Amino acid sequence: MTQFTKQLTVPTRGKGLYEITRQVESWLAETKVETGLLTAFIRHTSASLTIQENADPDVIADLNEFFGRLVKESDTWYRHHAEGPDDMTSHIRSALTQTSVSIPVINGRLAFGTWQGLFVFEHRAIPHRRYVVLHVAG
Numbered sequence: 001m002t003q004f005t006k007q008l009t010v011p012t013r014g015k016g017l018y019e020i021t022r023q024v025e026s027w028l029a030e031t032k033v034e035t036g037l038l039t040a041f042i043r044h045t046s047a048s049l050t051i052q053e054n055a056d057p058d059v060i061a062d063l064n065e066f067f068g069r070l071v072k073e074s075d076t077w078y079r080h081h082a083e084g085p086d087d088m089t090s091h092i093r094s095a096l097t098q099t100s101v102s103i104p105v106i107n108g109r110l111a112f113g114t115w116q117g118l119f120v121f122e123h124r125a126i127p128h129r130r131y132v133v134l135h136v137a138g
Contacts (some may be wrong), residue, residue, distance in 0.1 A: 003135065004033070007131055008027075010129070010132060012128050012129075016060070016121075017050070020132065028136060032108070034107060038102070042099050044130055047090070048121045049132070051112075071096075
């Protein structure tokens with residue numbers, strides 16, 4: 001079995017989903033792993049990872065709106081405001097989603113369905129540099 005790791009830097013422009021499928025696939029091709037398992041892990045508590053549809057932009061817009069309604073930034077009962085009014089809401093949204101995902105590798109490719117892609121889900125309003133650690137074993 002061989003193993004490889006890499007850290008991706010993902011610049012964000014504020015809240016939203018940022019697809020990283022191509023960057024991950026490009027790195028995976030360099031490893032030449034044909035069969036195995038890829039794990040992606042985001043090194044943050046106010047952003048997350050998600051596998052989501054990458055064909056219809058309405059899916060992304062609806063997800064952003066849903067999380068905005070689900071976790072309201074105007075709630076006054078939050079105690080944690082160290083980095084601004086969206087700080088605690090970002091932690092809650094991250095807790096409701098995922099910080100890591102595992103994706104099978106088959107024939108040197110991610111075993112995604114037709115419309116699936118991997119996204120960084122930025123929960124903060126201001127731009128950030130997010131770090132995603134990739135690990136493949138096969």
